Amino acid sequence: MRVMPLFVVLGGWLSMPAFAAEADVLMQRLADAEKKQSYQGTFVYERNGSFSTHAVWQLVNEQQLNERFLQLDGPAAEVVLLNGKIQCASEDMASQVREVTPWRQQQLEPELLSKWYNFQVIGESRVAGRPTVALAVRPRDQHRYGFELHLDRETSLPLKSLLLDESGQLLERFQFTHFAPGSVAAAEVKGGADCKAVSVPAGQVDPASTQWRSDWLPDGFQLIDSSVRPSPASQESVTWLAYGDGIARVSVFVEPLGGAVVEDARSQMGPTVAVSKRISTAGGDVMVTVIGEIPLGTAERIALSMRSGVDQAPQ
Structure with missing residues (x-):
């Protein structure tokens, strides 16, 4: 449900x-x-x-x-x-x-x-x-x-x-x-x-201290929430960011791969899409997953736009 x-x-x-x-x-x-x-x-x-x-x-x-x-x-x-x-x-x-x-x-x-x-x-x-x-x-x-x-x-x-x-x-x-x-x-x-x-997950941080950002969002979308917490599958921390335009909402999860080999993926069930993209950063490869009730193309573009604080957007 x-x-x-x-x-x-x-x-x-x-x-x-x-x-x-x-x-x-x-x-x-x-x-x-x-x-x-x-x-x-x-x-x-x-x-x-x-x-x-x-x-x-x-x-x-x-x-x-x-x-x-x-x-x-x-x-x-x-x-x-x-x-x-x-x-x-x-x-x-x-x-x-x-x-x-x-x-x-x-x-x-x-x-x-x-x-x-x-x-x-x-x-x-x-x-x-x-x-x-x-x-x-x-x-x-x-x-x-x-x-x-x-x-x-x-x-x-x-x-x-x-x-x-x-x-x-x-x-x-x-x-x-x-x-x-x-x-x-x-x-x-x-x-x-x-x-x-239901307890609130530990490890939350203020949105302003989250190092990850999106270099592209649809007009009207803004960061409305974020957190950082331990990954259930590794010792790394997973960053979560939520964006919205007042009606539509989308979640972005960023998880360091630590050398793991994973493939890009995309799926849709009804209105909900899930897009996962492997992105290389100065600190190593990460998997960016975007989930929300938005078109697939929009989710893919958001995933590819994610940058860490130490990385610069491509010119």
Whole structure:
């Protein structure tokens, strides 16, 4: 099970004044909606031809955002978050969430987002028995994917999200089948007996002290988090960097090879790509792996752009 970010915060513009005014109102409501409203519901997640069903509870109380996700079919899986940071997870989930440091919350800036995406109101719809308005989110370049979002008319929360590739083909679907805004009991956002505490990996450093950098990123992408921690397979340390544009996110892992012989690799499963490139540096060869929901070509270009502090970018 992959815990997907449920809600995407957008901003945009339209050429027609009446629709532009509506889009501005929707933009502001959406920017404020996710972290200020309590709700519960059930949603379906589709990726790479497979489906799963999940229950979700969100409780906003005294400046705290409590979330709980429970997989309802297939292997039992559960995760609980507080203010966006993972607190506990079931055993299957715990082995996954320990591999990546929880995301820091990005500052949402709708006006900046509109530089990288074009937003259009495309009509009315109905999801989980509730009236919604549909927004098309189209990237302004080839380095990110587009979305179709269906926003609840009452709460402005997305009840349906379709992730689309460059040709408009569906990569991922998130859709509520039941949605109930309003009060949520504190007991409903507490993990069950199989939800085990998840510790933050040791060895984290401030992003400013990380020696690795990217010499090329798509417009709008910025470093939002980083850490350095011991490799589970060697005595070397692995550097992790996270980049985002406010919607799309990508992780970069840099691991010294220590003389090991490895091959470049690339793969894609649904919207998620993974690209690994062997790069030579003044300190020895490293393997750079880029993972994210971005086009393969973009991931490869980011991987090849990674430089350490002692290396200079090629002229």
